[in-house]
Amino acid sequence: MAGPTTAERGERQQESSGPRSARRRLRVIVILAVVTVLLGVGGTWVLYGSDWLRVGHVSVSGTRVLTPAEVRKAAAVPVGAPMISIDTEGIEARLRRKLPRISTVDVVRSWPHGIGLKVTERIPVLLVQKSGQFVEVDDEGVRFATVPQAPEDVPLLKLSVSRRGSGAASLRRFGVDRLVREAVQVTGDLPAAVSRDTRTVQVRSYDDISLELVGARTVLWGSGEDGRTKARALTALMKAAPGARHFDVSAPIAPASSGS
Structure with missing residues (x-):
């Protein structure tokens, strides 16, 4: 009787190797799973349980x-x-x-x-005097600290808002915080030379903000609007009238100076 053909032997080998291959794949999967778990546990221990990665x-x-x-x-x-x-x-x-x-x-x-x-x-750009101390105000209008002594070269903010007339109207419409922010905006728009000489920023109403400078000089700024235009007008005005003591740039298209 003739033996099995080559094709038949191949089929028998595949049938016998099939279970072995499946068992081998299963062992590999199990080993990989165990390694993954061990790595996860080890990594967790290193991060949380060991002394290697702790705040020193x-x-x-x-x-x-x-x-x-x-x-x-x-x-x-x-x-x-x-x-x-x-x-x-x-x-x-x-x-x-x-x-x-x-x-x-x-x-x-x-x-x-x-x-x-x-x-x-935060860096103070204005100071508010209160009970013999000074409240620091930053460039966002945030009152962030109270100090016993005024920092050098930081102007004092005076809120002289009247309870009558335009002052009362400003309080009703804008409130104190908005008026403080307007004063902050003015200080940010000042020319560098004027900023260094500014000692006081006085707010009487939204449209009436003025500056007191060293040398008994004053500047009527008006509102905080058109700050850059007012800064240029003030610089030109001070060059044109270096001996003046009073400057008005509240209407920057028609600035004025007086006093000597």
């Missing part, structure tokens, strides 16, 4: 008035905690809440052991 120190940069110690205390970064568990957004919010002098802050992880606090402080 907190650095502070960008401070001007605040001290690094004040910032670290307010941040309350949990030294010794796993780096991965640090709530950076929570620390940023806490710093802005506890230290209003801070305008912006970035909390960054510096692997493997450091947390960095990059701080930007």
